[in-house]
Amino acid sequence: MQPIITLEHLGKQYITKRQTITALDDVNMRFYPGELVSIVGPSGCGKSTIIRMIDDIIKPSSGTITVNGTVYDNQKPISRDMIRRLGFIFQIPNLYPWLTVRQNVTLPLEIMELNDSAHGEYADQLLNMIHLSDYANSYPREISGGMSQRIGVIRGMVHQPDILMMDEPFGALDDETREQLNLELLNIWRETGMTIIFITHNVEEAVLLSQRVYVMASHPGRVTADIKIEFDGPRTLDLINDPKFAAYCNQLETMIGKIELDQIV
């Protein structure tokens, strides 16, 4: 099978007034259609940078990105039709203070001219899923941080993209909400067959959700491992009791921990 996204020799340097930061160096990744892949790694290793480049929010300094057979790099931007097949969930909610909750959620529909009732109903369905239907007409300043976070999550998928990038989407939520949304995400993923790139700090979350996990190290940001996660049963919270679950978590934990230790030494 052909990968839907291929990153080849991807590099990114941030040039600031004081210094040049090599955020990523020679990153190679592949994502196959319908896969749910997590990226884990220490803070600052360039996880957000990778998906921001895939979504063409920022340009790579070197290397190429191929999505659906179309190559783009720091010269050639992604086409508008292509970008609309992608969904992006930001690390912070980035809500628009002058729009109501529902207007925030349906903004992508408005921009992409998906104004039919089916899309509107899907938006309401998602609002219901995150238990915020009652807040549809509230403004962002009237709701809590965790609520904003959840709204940011559904805004990124309301236009039913083929590829969804999620940047620590549940990072700011309590454990209960996080578990519930993890299960909802698995449901949506199964129903839609989307390809999902999921960034997280939480290894349990990565193991529960993913079919594969990329582990990264920092200074410079690079990929250190590509680990397949396989379970016999379905993905439910029961997996937590599976000895394999603990084993995967330990494996990832040590890899990330070891990386951090290496850096201290």
Add this chain to the structure above:
Amino acid sequence: MKATNKMTAVIAPVIAVILIVLVWEIAVKAAQIPEKLLPAPTVIFHALVKNFPSVISKDLVISLKSIAIGYAMAVPIGFVIAAVCSQFKLVVRAVTPVLIILMVTPMTTLVPIFKLFWGADTFLKLVVIVLQMAPVVALNSLTGFANPPKSNVDVMKAMGCGMWTTFFKVALPNALPQVFTGLKLGCILGTIASMVADMAVGQGGLGYRIMIYASFASTASAFATILVAAAVGVLLFQLVSAVERLLTAWN
């Protein structure tokens, strides 16, 4: 608690005005200041009642007309200049000081020069009003448009939006408070400019009427007209503020 606060907010300034008027009345009477120099409030009020229907109201209409037409021209001009310039960082830097200079230049000083070419007519007043209003509208809008929140712009980029969609969906709503600062300052400066233009150009208007009354030493009537001019400024300001509150209800 809230209701009492609101009450005091209304009552306090009313009491202040009543006190000032009272002191003024008593002081003028007690010190026997000649009416031609400083008329008492009651005298001014009489002059207002006497002259408003037949004279001052006509000048009021002329002034309101030129301010309204001036505003209707200056606001879109200032706004479009700001919107276009804000898209280019370098242009923002280049244009900002020019707008500041234009804003602080009293445009009525140009009247004697313009008169040489156009003669004294109402068109000249409009030119002065627009020149005075447009820069302050443009400057404030430009400041607002120039730095839209990066996080919200990223959301637009993620949806593949171009520069103008981003402008209308992010930069503009985000800048509404600054835009309205410009619109409010614009109506104050425009009102002042129209009064001074009336004096310099003639052809009626509240400024012209004040000048005429003053030159005939009808001080009370002049003050009455000044009162009307002040009311125009206050009302226009309140009108724009009301529109602002309507459009920035989310804030």
